[in-house]
Amino acid sequence: MTDKERGYSLKNRLIKQLLGSFVIITILSLFGIYLDTRHEVEELFDASLAQTSRVLLGLLHPETIKQNNDSLHKSLDIHDIDFDIFDEEATPYGHKYEKKLAFQVWENKQNLLLKSSSIDIKPMAPLNPGFSYVTIEDYRWRTFCLYSEHSKVWLIVGERDDIRGELTHDIAFNHILPVIFILPFLAGVIWLTISKAIHPLQSLVNHVDKQNYHQLESVDKKNWPYEVNILTRAMNHLFQRLNQSYQREKRFTSDVAHELRNPLAALSVHNDNAIAENNDSGITDILVNMRRGIGRLSHLVAQLLALSRADREVQADEFSKVDLLSICQQLQQQFEFQAEIKEQKLSFQLPDEPIEISAIEVLLSSMIANLIDNALRYSPPGSSVQVICEHNAELTKVIVEDSGQGIGDELKARVMDRFYRIPGSRATGSGLGLSIVKRIAEIHHVDLQLLDSPDGGLKVQLIFSFSH
Amino acid sequence: MRILLVEDDELLGNGLKRALSRESYLVDWLLDGKQALQALQTDEFSLVILDLTLPGMDGLDIIKNLRKAKNEIPILVLTARDSLTDKVSGLDLGADDYLVKPFELSELVARIRALSRRHYNHIDPHIELGRISINPNNNEVFLEGIPIHLSRREYALLMEFVNHKQQILSRAKLETVLYGWDEDVESNAIEVHIHNLRKKLYPELIKTRRGIGYSLEVLS
Numbered sequence: 001m002t003d004k005e006r007g008y009s010l011k012n013r014l015i016k017q018l019l020g021s022f023v024i025i026t027i028l029s030l031f032g033i034y035l036d037t038r039h040e041v042e043e044l045f046d047a048s049l050a051q052t053s054r055v056l057l058g059l060l061h062p063e064t065i066k067q068n069n070d071s072l073h074k075s076l077d078i079h080d081i082d083f084d085i086f087d088e089e090a091t092p093y094g095h096k097y098e099k100k101l102a103f104q105v106w107e108n109k110q111n112l113l114l115k116s117s118s119i120d121i122k123p124m125a126p127l128n129p130g131f132s133y134v135t136i137e138d139y140r141w142r143t144f145c146l147y148s149e150h151s152k153v154w155l156i157v158g159e160r161d162d163i164r165g166e167l168t169h170d171i172a173f174n175h176i177l178p179v180i181f182i183l184p185f186l187a188g189v190i191w192l193t194i195s196k197a198i199h200p201l202q203s204l205v206n207h208v209d210k211q212n213y214h215q216l217e218s219v220d221k222k223n224w225p226y227e228v229n230i231l232t233r234a235m236n237h238l239f240q241r242l243n244q245s246y247q248r249e250k251r252f253t254s255d256v257a258h259e260l261r262n263p264l265a266a267l268s269v270h271n272d273n274a275i276a277e278n279n280d281s282g283i284t285d286i287l288v289n290m291r292r293g294i295g296r297l298s299h300l301v302a303q304l305l306a307l308s309r310a311d312r313e314v315q316a317d318e319f320s321k322v323d324l325l326s327i328c329q330q331l332q333q334q335f336e337f338q339a340e341i342k343e344q345k346l347s348f349q350l351p352d353e354p355i356e357i358s359a360i361e362v363l364l365s366s367m368i369a370n371l372i373d374n375a376l377r378y379s380p381p382g383s384s385v386q387v388i389c390e391h392n393a394e395l396t397k398v399i400v401e402d403s404g405q406g407i408g409d410e411l412k413a414r415v416m417d418r419f420y421r422i423p424g425s426r427a428t429g430s431g432l433g434l435s436i437v438k439r440i441a442e443i444h445h446v447d448l449q450l451l452d453s454p455d456g457g458l459k460v461q462l463i464f465s466f467s468h
Numbered sequence: 469m470r471i472l473l474v475e476d477d478e479l480l481g482n483g484l485k486r487a488l489s490r491e492s493y494l495v496d497w498l499l500d501g502k503q504a505l506q507a508l509q510t511d512e513f514s515l516v517i518l519d520l521t522l523p524g525m526d527g528l529d530i531i532k533n534l535r536k537a538k539n540e541i542p543i544l545v546l547t548a549r550d551s552l553t554d555k556v557s558g559l560d561l562g563a564d565d566y567l568v569k570p571f572e573l574s575e576l577v578a579r580i581r582a583l584s585r586r587h588y589n590h591i592d593p594h595i596e597l598g599r600i601s602i603n604p605n606n607n608e609v610f611l612e613g614i615p616i617h618l619s620r621r622e623y624a625l626l627m628e629f630v631n632h633k634q635q636i637l638s639r640a641k642l643e644t645v646l647y648g649w650d651e652d653v654e655s656n657a658i659e660v661h662i663h664n665l666r667k668k669l670y671p672e673l674i675k676t677r678r679g680i681g682y683s684l685e686v687l688s
Contacts, residue, residue, distance in 0.1 A: 261569040337578070
């Protein structure tokens with residue numbers, strides 16, 4: 001099966017589409033959560049920034065700052081503290097995040113009264129009241145600027161934006177993490193569910209695969225989903241119709257052949273009567289020709305029946321232990337009469353012991369009978385036909401040898417075709433004999449060989465294998 | 469020899485009756501299975517040719533009934549059925565021979581002869597009766613080697629005596645054997661045939677048993 005013939009896998013497609021849409025929906029909703037969280041966090045931080053600056057501004061007096069300038073600067077200076085030696089962010093000497101917070105107090109917009117050590121001496125933001133975003137040394141800061149009429153000072157309070165981002169990221173990440181863990185589990189659950197759901201389809205495929213064209217078995221009602229049941233029901237209906245039409249087709253040939261037998265027998269008897277009771281030699285010639293025609297027709301009907309019997313699917317339980325020797329002996333009796341008519345010598349060379357083989361008796365007998373019939377039919381009057389049955393530990397062989405015209409090598413394959421008759425052959429055959437033999441040989445795994453006999457006739461060899 | 473032919477195909481039955489009559493057999497022909505069984509139970513026949521597919525009663529059932537009643541009449545089954553099961557069950561039930569339609573008339577006649585020979589224990593088909601010899605294969609009769617021409621009825625009558633050598637046969641029985649049910653029998657027909665037989669062969673051949681019938685006297 002090429003990939004194109006195989007088609008796409010329903011299971012893979014369902015898993016891909018379900019998981020894909022789940023991931024997309026999750027990403028979209030996480031993005032929404034992220035934006036929302038960020039907005040809320042910003043509002044909270046902004047409010048806290050504004051409140052802190054208000055309290056700070058209320059406490060600030062330029063005079064006090066100037067008086068305590070040294071100690072204030074010293075207290076605010078954190079340059080000497082090495083926070084990196086601590087694992088925790090909160091240390092006995094302060095917090096690692098202090099560098100991300102800053103303030104400046106300006107007097108008359110020019111004189112920097114006080115600042116935190118994390119910031120430069122330039123104004124960290126334009127001295128206009130309100131919030132703004134500024135970039136200082138590659139970092140984005142959020143600042144709030146407030147002016148005090150009373151003390152005539154400007155206060156700028158700032159926070160590095162990544163503090164806020166950190167919280168937002170933490171919240172968003174905490175949302176994403178369970179989803180990432182859930183994903184493979186979810187994929188597994190989906191896979192199992194789909195596998196279970198399409199399992200009946202696989203059983204159906206197995207059932208249909210097993211079916212024998214000649215005897216379609218309907219699917220048993222199982223505890224299957226509705227969607228599969230309707231398919232099953234439709235298939236069962238189809239199977240039933242196919243079975244019926246096969247039975248009809250199979251019966252037709254054999255029915256026709258049977259129905260032809262009575263009128264044929266009557267025709268034959270009346271013809272024989274006419275020949276026996278007629279004294280006009282001219283008419284007798286005509287009647288004898290008629291008899292030949294009837295004989296051919298009878299043979300054809302018999303062969304059609306034999307073919308319809310052989311031409312079907314054979315069940316293993318039809319095989320049984322069959323004695324090849326007694327079949328040959330029966331045939332010897334059966335063909336005695338036919339051989340006598342053409343004054344042919346029909347001889348049998350049979351072993352003394354019975355030969356047990358596994359076969360369908362009626363077919364096996366019909367196969368050998370057809371070979372003997374062919375040999376007698378296609379050999380001239382007075383000729384001899386020999387049937388040899390050989391049996392040893394390794395193989396069993398049946399040979400039917402005649403002294404007729406033989407068959408050329410180029411025709412040996414064709415003579416087994418249905419209704420094929422060798423051009424110019426004058427005997428009254430049906431053209432079915434060897435195709436019947438071939439079919440029965442196939443059923444019994446018999447090796448069928450068409451050879452030349454030493455005196456120019458045909459030698460047919462059947463070799464029975466015991467592996468069967 | 470009186471044969472019952474049971475065959476529901478009119479065309480075939482007709483032809484067979486004609487053919488067998490030509491072979492000097494007396495043939496009674498029935499088309500129905502039930503009637504056939506009745507006839508076989510009440511009348512005496514030397515052989516029955518039986519089709520299997522019959523109206524009234526299946527051929528196989530007829531065989532079963534006959535054999536159950538210890539009726540040993542030779543049965544030749546003539547049928548369009550040729551499956552092995554049919555063949556085997558027919559023979560198993562007690563049929564003596566089996567011929568599948570269509571058949572050669574000569575083969576049918578040969579089988580009838582073989583069957584009656586077997587039934588009446590003639591191993592050699594040639595019958596030797598003192599000065600007379602008979603070849604049933606072609607209905608020829610010889611008196612000390614000279615062929616004697618007998619009519620169909622005369623031959624049938626002679627064979628009836630040959631097949632029942634030790635018995636006395638009544639005139640009524642000989643009439644049914646020779647004429648069946650079909651023909652009206654002249655009251656002295658049997659006497660005429662016996663007279664002819666004695667004249668053509670030799671007078672002492674058939675002995676008259678007054679008031680009982682006739683019997684065969686074989687002089688060596």
